[in-house]
Amino acid sequence: MPATPSDPLTTSDHTEAATPTGSRPGAVSGRPRVVLGVAGGIAAYKACELLRRLTESGHDVTVVPTASALEFVGAPTWAALSGKPVHTDVWSDVHQVPHVRIGQTADLVVVAPATADLLAKAAHGLADDLLTNTLLTARCPVVLAPAMHTEMWEHAATRANVATLRSRGVLVVEPAEGRLTGADTGKGRLPDPAELYEVCAEVLSRGTALAPADLAGRHVVVSAGGTREPLDPVRYLGNRSSGRQGYALARAAVARGAEVTLIAANVDLPDPAGVTVVRVETTAQLRDEVVRAAAAADAVVMAAAPADFRPTGVSDAKIKKAADGSAPTIELEQNPDILHEISTHRARPGSVVVGFAAETGDATGSVLDLARAKLARKGCDLLVVNDVSGGAVFGSPDNEAVVLGADGAVRDVPHGTKSALAHVIWDEVVARLEPGLAP
Numbered sequence: 001m002p003a004t005p006s007d008p009l010t011t012s013d014h015t016e017a018a019t020p021t022g023s024r025p026g027a028v029s030g031r032p033r034v035v036l037g038v039a040g041g042i043a044a045y046k047a048c049e050l051l052r053r054l055t056e057s058g059h060d061v062t063v064v065p066t067a068s069a070l071e072f073v074g075a076p077t078w079a080a081l082s083g084k085p086v087h088t089d090v091w092s093d094v095h096q097v098p099h100v101r102i103g104q105t106a107d108l109v110v111v112a113p114a115t116a117d118l119l120a121k122a123a124h125g126l127a128d129d130l131l132t133n134t135l136l137t138a139r140c141p142v143v144l145a146p147a148m149h150t151e152m153w154e155h156a157a158t159r160a161n162v163a164t165l166r167s168r169g170v171l172v173v174e175p176a177e178g179r180l181t182g183a184d185t186g187k188g189r190l191p192d193p194a195e196l197y198e199v200c201a202e203v204l205s206r207g208t209a210l211a212p213a214d215l216a217g218r219h220v221v222v223s224a225g226g227t228r229e230p231l232d233p234v235r236y237l238g239n240r241s242s243g244r245q246g247y248a249l250a251r252a253a254v255a256r257g258a259e260v261t262l263i264a265a266n267v268d269l270p271d272p273a274g275v276t277v278v279r280v281e282t283t284a285q286l287r288d289e290v291v292r293a294a295a296a297a298d299a300v301v302m303a304a305a306p307a308d309f310r311p312t313g314v315s316d317a318k319i320k321k322a323a324d325g326s327a328p329t330i331e332l333e334q335n336p337d338i339l340h341e342i343s344t345h346r347a348r349p350g351s352v353v354v355g356f357a358a359e360t361g362d363a364t365g366s367v368l369d370l371a372r373a374k375l376a377r378k379g380c381d382l383l384v385v386n387d388v389s390g391g392a393v394f395g396s397p398d399n400e401a402v403v404l405g406a407d408g409a410v411r412d413v414p415h416g417t418k419s420a421l422a423h424v425i426w427d428e429v430v431a432r433l434e435p436g437l438a439p
Contacts, residue, residue: 031060032204035102037111037131039118040068042181043147047112048073049193051081054200062102064131066118088130103137108204113147113190116158123161141203143171145196150186166216171257173199173274191273199273202255202419213257214430220258221293222249223304225265227283231330232315239305243267245399245418246303250275252422261293265304283307283335290338295347299429301354302339310335343379350434354425355380358388371404381406382428403428
């Protein structure tokens with residue numbers, strides 16, 4: 001992944017000369033300093049890919065494995081990929097006080113994999129090696145990516161340790177579900193390294209100061225993609241939504257500490273790290289899953305593009321061309337209005353509902369005129385308005401929008417990444433969440 005000027009992981013204004021007296025030292029080279037901790041689990045080999053992505057995107061990465069991690073991946077591998085010597089104990093280079101300095105000078109500490117043992121030590125403040133000492137001295141964001149067998153992840157002791165760490169502002173990424181060691185399958189798999197890299201990017205985009213995540217303890221639901229309404233076994237009615245904005249919203253919410261359910265309609269993108277993904281195809285399926293998830297959600301962001309209409313009937317066989325050249329007549333009926341339903345019949349009072357409006361404007365009004373009317377009609381708290389004239393936005397990594405509030409607020413979001421827009425949307429959601437709503 002090459003570095004680009006807009007990548008939040010490749011830009012930093014931290015220089016030693018600019019560091020105020022008494023504050024945490026920054027990256028003297030202008031390169032963000034990332035500490036990659038590696039605990040002793042079989043998933044340690046996957047951290048090599050995360051390290052590669054971090055170094056190739058311009059980071060100064062220090063790898064701090066545990067002694068048991070070196071049983072899975074040796075020190076020469078970490079040294080070769082990071083360009084730095086690798087130590088596990090506090091006795092190497094003692095004159096440089098590494099057990100203090102590494103954590104003090106870091107802009108981000110990420111541990112992948114984080115074993116049950118590592119989580120327990122971190123939660124209880126134990127410091128018996130270089131990695132656990134680093135975790136105690138770090139005053140920057142800390143990301144832990146657990147990986148272990150399902151029974152270990154679900155054990156009461158592990159759950160208590162995770163809760164303790166999250167209460168202190170540590171971002172503990174939910175593990176993925178899938179194949180584990182041996183023939184076992186379940187929750188506990190390390191998320192894809194490319195998606196863990198995205199978590200790091202999102203966290204650093206929020207700054208390098210250690211602060212509680214503003215969505216910690218919240219459950220949010222995001223929909224993404226475009227629904228498809230079948231005509232026959234081959235054809236369907238659909239739209240051009242790629243799901244990229246919804247996925248950006250899900251990643252941003254994870255980085256801000258939320259528990260995230262992502263309801264994806266026909267999206268061909270990798271699952272974001274730390275997210276529960278529910279896959280659907282039709283608008284009716286999307287409606288059922290959104291209503292079900294919204295019952296326990298603090299916020300719902302409807303970034304998906306549900307089809308407004310569906311065929312009244314679906315042919316069991318492929319519709320054939322007529323010999324006389326005539327085209328079949330397809331009768332349509334309206335799909336349920338999901339945004340209106342969850343806005344006007346809220347299963348959880350005080351929750352925040354966000355809709356999206358892809359508008360082009362017409363003879364009846366401008367894009368914003370039509371959007372304001374839609375906001376009033378739907379009953380949601382916020383409406384993100386995209387001008388999609390000429391197919392703009394769909395499939396693009398960038399976006400621009402106007403965020404309208406039911407309270408009359410208007411926020412223009414200039415052209416930028418979909419991740420940047422996602423954070424603006426969550427800023428607006430956080431400002432409207434009731435303080436006592438989270439469990």
